[in-house]
Amino acid sequence: MHTNATFSLLLPVYAGDNAEFLRLAFESSVNDQTLRPTEAVIVQDGPVPVELATELERIERESPIPVTIVRLPTNQGLTRALNVGLDACTQPVVARMDADDVSRPDRFERQWAMLCDGFDLVGTGMAEFEHDPTRPVSDRIPPVGAERIRNHARTHNPFNHPTMMYRISALDRVGRYEPFGKMEDYWLGVRLIASGAWVENIADPLVLYRVGAGAFARRGGWREARTEWKLQGAMRKIGFITRGEYLRNVLMKGAYRLMPASLKRVLFRRFVSGGLPGDRAA
Template structure:
């Protein structure tokens, strides 16, 4: 869909950054959501989540001086974690329509033109497939989410229905659901569940509009005792608000809980078989 076919909607890009991010990755992510886009944002809100090193601080200052797009930097005194950083960033955004971007990913040029067209049609949240990569020149597996509102609502009872780095949403729909709440590595899924329960309408595009950087340890982080604790808490919360049935709750504990405890190599194979398709590099 051509950018000139999109009903103009002003929108913000929300980009959180913390001490562990690479300055060069941050620069590439910023370029991909500004100068590379066929439909450029009206502002980029950079949330600096706590103190950062000198090199990253210099890069953030460079972004602030951008002549391409208005950039606002929100500096948080302490590292508060992703959920609280995003909530603070949402409050700082000027516009109701907000696009998420991670500091180490790359947005493809048609991303906002494609997604804003659906937001203009009345959807509250629009995501897309994402494509894993370690080297930008050799993209890998594609994670394809459920597409239609009905498929999203159905699948959300078992797995996160959106790829978090790919979403564009209406801030008011996020606020109506209570905003981001702290739940390590599960804050996005918990938000989507509450939004869907509140009646938010979602869509996913099958094209991988975001390249998702996968480094060493990416699948290791999907398991372990800490993530298992978050998984159990997520399932309790979804059951408490009536988002899942007792049967779905028991199934999720058995399947998703076990997934957090299996060896990394098996976890990688299982995830790819369920949620991704291989693409020749």
């Protein structure tokens, strides 16, 4: 075990989160880890219900590691919440976590070992579950190896955002998170790869990802399609994809966004979850 590990846990929370899920997310990422974070930074993105506020107070009071809760007066969105959280982190490495997911006990020990080898960002696979984290329904297996990650990033997000562990210095070189609808993590990953950052994935599902009702419906619609087209344009502008790749992606990914949710679920399970990575907004 790496006794000299120095990294922060960054966990955003907003009004739509569940107090019980938050407790499980925090305890699995701190109390149950074979390698605990040095500190936890929780960003409360705007006012939250009483139950959630009470749970945050309990976490702050009972946590076995120092906890800083940054309370934003209004809901400002995930991009802003994460950047504010990064400012509050005192450690050079940050591990991401969402308020409704579950970390497996060896997650941080395995990721930290790779960060110690010099990587700037290390993601992992995820196992999706609907109600019971001990009964996953499918896996999201990310690409492994620099070449596969870069190639895959031209068409899909190569990293599962809730699993990321990264160096703040690498994010600083590309401007940290930038607003991009629900695809701020995809855009961050692309810019890191384009900057020459040393990135890798662990294929094993070290995070259990809660899939709620309506997840596939939220991945579609004209708003998501427009965001997708904007992202493809940004990737083309920085030279990450060719003109031909841009045209192909705009056509295929735009069509996917506008499909009925039931059809998206089938395609996602078959072509993304089983062997290619998705992201929360994929």
